[in-house]
Amino acid sequence: MEDKNGGLVSDKTTANLTKQPHVRIDFDDIDDTPKVFVDGVEQQEVHHIELGWDEEDICLNNRYRIDFMDSVGRLHGIGQGK
Structure with missing residues (x-):
């Protein structure tokens, strides 16, 4: 299930009912911020990206x-997971 702060979805049934964002990540060089x-x-202000599959x-x-x-320096996130 997705929490109100955009946390990871952990319930497969709820995940099918919740609209997930379309995400695109572009990077040309490992030394540049994606x-x-x-x-x-x-x-803006991408802090951390984690992918696993x-x-x-x-x-x-x-x-x-x-x-x-x-x-104001607060951390927010989006995600999805099984």
Whole structure:
């Protein structure tokens, strides 16, 4: 289930009912900060990106989480996971 702060979805039934954002991550060089787009809008102050998946092993927790800092330094995140 997704929490009110955009936390990871842990309940598969709820995950199917909750609209998940379209996420795109662009990076050209490992030394540059990736550009993150959520529903087509570039996000500023990207703090942390975590991706994990394995299409061969259905038991692995496929997931993503992206954390952002707002203008007053608070951390916010979006994510989805099994």
